Amino acid sequence: MKYADWPLAAPVNITWEITRRCNLKCIHCLSASSVATPGELTLKECRGIVDQLAALKVFEINFGGGEPLLKDFFLPLLCYIHEKGIVACISTNGTALTDEAVNFFSGNPLVNVQVSLDGATPEVNDAIRGEGTFRNIISGIGILSGKNIPLSINTVVTSLNYHQLDRLKELAAGYGARLRVSRFRPSGRARESWETLKLDPARLQSLSAWLSSDPSILTGDSFFSISQDGRRQLGLDTCGAARMTACIDPTGDVYPCAFMQSAEFCGGSLREKSLKDIWDKAPAFARFRRLEPSSCRSCPRFEKCRGGCPAVAYFLTRDLNSPDPECLMSWNAETTRAGNRY
Amino acid sequence: MPLRLAADVRVRRESWGLLFYRQAPHKLCFVKSGDWLQPAHFDGTWTLETIIDDVSRRTGAPPEIIARVLPRLTGRLIKNRIIADEIR
Numbered sequence: 001m002k003y004a005d006w007p008l009a010a011p012v013n014i015t016w017e018i019t020r021r022c023n024l025k026c027i028h029c030l031s032a033s034s035v036a037t038p039g040e041l042t043l044k045e046c047r048g049i050v051d052q053l054a055a056l057k058v059f060e061i062n063f064g065g066g067e068p069l070l071k072d073f074f075l076p077l078l079c080y081i082h083e084k085g086i087v088a089c090i091s092t093n094g095t096a097l098t099d100e101a102v103n104f105f106s107g108n109p110l111v112n113v114q115v116s117l118d119g120a121t122p123e124v125n126d127a128i129r130g131e132g133t134f135r136n137i138i139s140g141i142g143i144l145s146g147k148n149i150p151l152s153i154n155t156v157v158t159s160l161n162y163h164q165l166d167r168l169k170e171l172a173a174g175y176g177a178r179l180r181v182s183r184f185r186p187s188g189r190a191r192e193s194w195e196t197l198k199l200d201p202a203r204l205q206s207l208s209a210w211l212s213s214d215p216s217i218l219t220g221d222s223f224f225s226i227s228q229d230g231r232r233q234l235g236l237d238t239c240g241a242a243r244m245t246a247c248i249d250p251t252g253d254v255y256p257c258a259f260m261q262s263a264e265f266c267g268g269s270l271r272e273k274s275l276k277d278i279w280d281k282a283p284a285f286a287r288f289r290r291l292e293p294s295s296c297r298s299c300p301r302f303e304k305c306r307g308g309c310p311a312v313a314y315f316l317t318r319d320l321n322s323p324d325p326e327c328l329m330s331w332n333a334e335t336t337r338a339g340n341r342y
Numbered sequence: 343m344p345l346r347l348a349a350d351v352r353v354r355r356e357s358w359g360l361l362f363y364r365q366a367p368h369k370l371c372f373v374k375s376g377d378w379l380q381p382a383h384f385d386g387t388w389t390l391e392t393i394i395d396d397v398s399r400r401t402g403a404p405p406e407i408i409a410r411v412l413p414r415l416t417g418r419l420i421k422n423r424i425i426a427d428e429i430r
Contacts, residue, residue, distance in 0.1 A: 006356070006358055006372060006374075007356075007357060007358075008356060008361070009354070009355075009356055009357065010354075012361075012363065012370060057352070057354035059352055059354075059363040059365075060363075060368070085352070087365050109350075109365075110365075
């Protein structure tokens, strides 16, 4: 049995989308963020959730959004989280940094900061994240650099920036940071930009080889179905939704994964139930734990990936239990079958 | 020598044993120890010998069997920098 199948009493980490408010309007934003959602959690409610996470011994909180630094009580909340000894990984667009935030992050053993940048040049980045953002993001990275803050630069790999990955890695190294790459998924605003920005099979193959050849590149997509053979050292290689992780949205609703924030996948509200109750009993979570695309059963890699990313499968096929449409094994099999036919 | 968690490691109890988390590489370590080990065993007050006594008392397992298995496990955890057997 894989480690990911060992039942856990609570998530290992939580993705917490603390606000939908954002000063950018990236065309691939997974949560289509721009303005705050009505009824976002208060500081008092957030502290109550942190108390639950601490009691359950959740190890990490990955903050995103929206732009977490635009949440008015974000730093006081971080203080409270750190009093509980929980690690916070903060995903920011780097354009809303304040001196207070940088001072708070600097030398803090419980903070990791990840700045999103989607191109090594203004032309490429700004086409995705908005006019003038490259300059502002680089300025933010410069402010964070050299301050004893574990820093990474995160790039969502798309057809626009694919050819700049080596340059992005160099750019990150120049600021003492590591490059992290994330998979482009068709959720949020990315549903509209999917056809334009998705990688074609040949590029996904090359990306897989590139990732496999360079272990210094980080990826939050440890269940990245396109690269897991070469990247076992990353640890998890299957989907961790509802097994290892869960997502809290700005109003306290809990989902198996940040990419699956629609009503049918909601496990419940933290305003009504405890996280433990949702984790143990929510039908949406039980459903995720049972996912096992039958058409993948005969694949030699099935035990490694269990069908890949359900979010990509769902958004492209409307079937949560279908195989990941970007699985390279499927393409290889189809290519072989096509070759045999002709 | 007392055993204690390494500085950047946290641990929690699971139904199948202990789940360790190393902060710097964000890595997990699954230890299928059943009822034998408790997170408190690594708070710096327990030695291998006192843990063996405790496991035997709580589970009824013969101390000689525990003494044969446990040092290998703790040895691996020390090697992987999950726990330390140094005096701070």
